[in-house]
Amino acid sequence: MKKTKLQILTNGIIRENPVLVLVLGTCPTLAISTQAINGLGMGVSVLVVLTCSNIMISALKRIIPDTVRIPCYIVVIASFVTMVQLALKAYLPSLDKALGVYIPLIVVNCIILGRAEAFAGKNSVIDSALDGIGMGIGYTLTATVMACIRELLGSGTIFGHAVTAGTITPFTIMVMAPGGFFIFGCLIALVNKLTKGKVKEKQQNKCLGCPGAALCSHVQEGGAEE
């Protein structure tokens, strides 16, 4: 069944939301979602890298030999990440500081490699671009929403503007590590609830797009016997 362009674009926002449904790219999402602005910044960075790398990989898919495709994908992604990193350093130094090591780590963000492997390597340039934008928006939304919740509960502000701060004592644990895991878990449960468990099957095969997916499930099932 061929998907329409619109479906490709919206696919990543809810139905196959990379973070909440496919559970990809958890590390940066957890780490930077302490402030809404960081969530948004990270989201947009990922959006840019994802779209660009999707376009590039899709365009180069005939040239790249199948056997070395993963290293090639990584080089392409790493180049775009470096560009974004330099751009941030130049124009938004405070955001760059806040996101710190998580910007270079976009390289190993499994969303990007995953989409390259699962989508861009097989589809046309335009479809890949749409997929990248859709997935990127899905990621940005999730990271921003999660960051807003954590910022509101943990500091009483949203995007730095006081909401409940001053009237209600903020529950600071929400901007710390346990709060990150907790809110993330709750959001996933919420999506489970909203989609009535349809997404759970996908979570079984968690690292859907991850190049190590086959191995990963192998590890989970068989342990270290083989």
Add this chain to the structure above:
Amino acid sequence: MAERHTDLIVASAPHVCAPANTASIMRDVLIALIPALAVSVYVFGIRALILAVSCVIFCVFFEWLVRKIMKRDNTIGDLSAAVTGLILAFNLPVGLPIWMAAVGCLIAIVVVKQLFGGLGQNFANPAIVGRIALFIGFASPMATWVINSKMSPAIMAVAEVDAVTGATPLGLLAAGQQVPSNLEMFLGLISGSMGEISAAALILGGIYLIVRKVISPAIPVSFLATVAVLSLVFGLDPIFQLCAGGVMLGAIFMATDYVTSPITTSGRIIFGIGCGLFTMLIRVYASYPEGVSFAILLMNILTPHIDRLTRHKAFKPAPEGGAAK
């Protein structure tokens, strides 16, 4: 001709059972907490009772509500939620706003217990996680200690300087100030979380639980002994360390939580030693003056491993060859 009965109940043996059931065990724990509650009400006044009752009500309410939402059997009758509520209250400063206590109850009952499937399935002690979450999340209100004239002069002395914070005995010790006498510590004429102040009342409750065979002495004894020994090693007063902070409450009522502690006696001894060790490490070195709840939580997390290592082996003859030795 004898009367015939053809509709008898057929059930699997055994057809008799020991009197203790889950609810009776929880009731015993509640009874054992009463002396400490009484001392707390005496020292802190009626506010202590209000806090305790609200925590119990919130916990029972959340338990009822979440079971209702999940469309499962209601389990408030087993009294475990009430026990969690009371123990959580014991871990809070008396002056804590009630809504913050309610947040603690929500975390304890909903997040730690019911999200994991309810009684018996949680891996961490609900009251402890509730307390730690509040302690870190509401750092300042959770370190605001109520003080009054019933307490030791050592505590009152600091009150004139600083009326709100840092006035627990462990806080005084950390600040290098005069601490209350050991007798005052033992009786509970000190500031602190509402239920933890009186070692005497907590020990009384502990003895009741041990006599009623609700808890085994393995965890409390190994926990307290480790704290005492390490106090000597660090050159501290063991009596003070045992009576200060949450050691008694933790050792007798929280570390002994069945669900989150090891199931074998040897495992329980390891668990108690671990609790004592981490408590003293945190007290002596970490930036927090008190480490009981972190220590117990860490040991909760280690419990599956301890259970694995202290697994019982079935009664059987030594394998051939092994017997020849």
Add this chain to the structure above:
Amino acid sequence: MSAAAVFYIVLSAIITNNYVLSKFLGICPFLGVSKKLNSAMGMSIAVIFVMVIATAVTWPIQTYLLTPNGIGYMQTIIFILVIAALVQMIEIFLKKYIPALHKSLGIYLPLITTNCAILGVCVLNIDNGYGFLQSMLNSFGSGVGFLLAMFLFAGVRSKIETNDYPEAFKGVASTLIAASITSLCFLGFSGMLENIFGM
């Protein structure tokens, strides 16, 4: 470097700055491979192994190759390529010379390329301005910290894996809540190492 400083770097990487539970690096394997203790330990040992070797290779590259030539910005690309190549080489080497070790660690190696903890530790070593020895110690400590987190969490999961969860929380959601509680207990040790080693 004094012995105290050595312990301080290693222990703080293990406990207070735990990569998984406080820096959120390597969450994927933490959630994915922690179901069984054996796999969790195998993965962790492979991570320690690769982390240390990757640092041993990337630190000199950065210090003697990239920075002097003014191409520090190539760090990301170079590092990830080096790590990917390194993992491949380690795998080939193990397969050929230490088949026993390859048998137990082999299946985890390909997964490690995309483990952000590896790239993370290499980049952070540079960002923090660590010297070579410090970098090596930090990498080793980080790897052991990963192992500790995996060890603790594998125990927790063995206990809760077959629980009767509410419908919406089945699967990853409940695992994350468990991770939340596990990370909570690491907060208790804050400040401890600074006090012990007088840092």
Add this chain to the structure above:
Amino acid sequence: MGLTKRLSGVHVDHRKNTAGMPIIPMPVPEKVYIPMSMHIGAPCKPLVKAGDTVKVGQLIGDTDARIGAPIHSSVSGTVEAVIQGMTQLGKTDTSIVIKTDGKQELADTVVPPEINSFEDFIKAARDSGVVGLGGASFPMGAKLNIKPGTVDYLVINGAECEPYITVDHAVMLTYTRDIVDGIKAIMKWLQIPNTIIGIEGNKPDAIKAFNDVLAGDASIKVHELRQIYPQGAERVIIYECTGRKVSYGMLPLNAGCIVANVSSVLKLQHYLKTGLPLVSKYITVDGNIVVHPQNVEVPVGTMISDVIEFCGGLKEEPKKIVLGGPMMGRAIPRDDLAVMKANSAILCFNGAFAGQRKETACISCGRCVAACPMGLMPAKISRAFRDKDVEMLKEYEVLYCMDCGSCAYVCPARKPLNFEFRQAKAMVMEASKK
């Protein structure tokens, strides 16, 4: 003996209401229903048909199988029918219905057997019809048929650790000398050097009675067992008395032991002395609604309802009737079933006692772990069973469970643990077959 470790157990209320009561013979009922399968092993084939006249002790059912025990008429009268009907084991089985004449004439075959060799002794043990009367109902003839001189210990089980039951106690007081004679006969023909009689400490008079009779005999000792359930379980009593370990997949024989119940030895001795095979059973009738709880001697095949009637009937509607002790006995669905050889008690309870217990969640309190005499971890096994995790069941050694019910007795969550383990054991067996 130097026991390195004491086996756990549970403290159960003794409730020995009938302790000290004599054994009262029950008059012959109008009809008896004698099932053809009252022992482990092959069922017997009926040797009589409707209309035949039978006398007490006459052989009415037998089998050629190696493991089996002959069945004798417990009454004199006329065979009314050979029917298929439900027995107390819950299976449909052949039963011989005998209408009694009340004369209780002895059959001509009831003469003391002549024993000159080991083979004669084994034949006599088989002909006696005696089976393990502690509840296992393993045929005596098969149990004693070993190579003489290969067993070190004869362990006589007089523990009677189950609540309510006092009939072995009464037997030990009444027939002390006969039991000792029986023991000596077994020791002689099987060339067993030592005998240990294990008696729980709550029966000091029985211990004294044996010590008086045994005075000066070094080969037979009385061992006082702790007052804890299940001291009478085979693996436990062997360990307590001899320090030897027997476990799953082993016979007591593998540890050089033979275990026999006091009543079994007594019935064997009666046959050796008089030639009268096992035709009546000593039974404790008790429970919380029996009008006159007492110990009675009942002809095998008597309806359970007739026995209860003889004890004055019941004070109120029974809800549960248990054959055997409350810890391991079997609850029967109806009371119009026949008494079998292995029955040692009939316990009747009202609704308040028998009420279904509500099961709650396991709280890992560890009571079951502390209670298990076999050193197992019931809480963990129960969880593995719930998860249908055969590997885990094996790891926690469920096959070593001997179904004593100690874990279920102490469980505050009221989980039917040993019931689960029976199914778990079947699961493990099934899996290992594949």
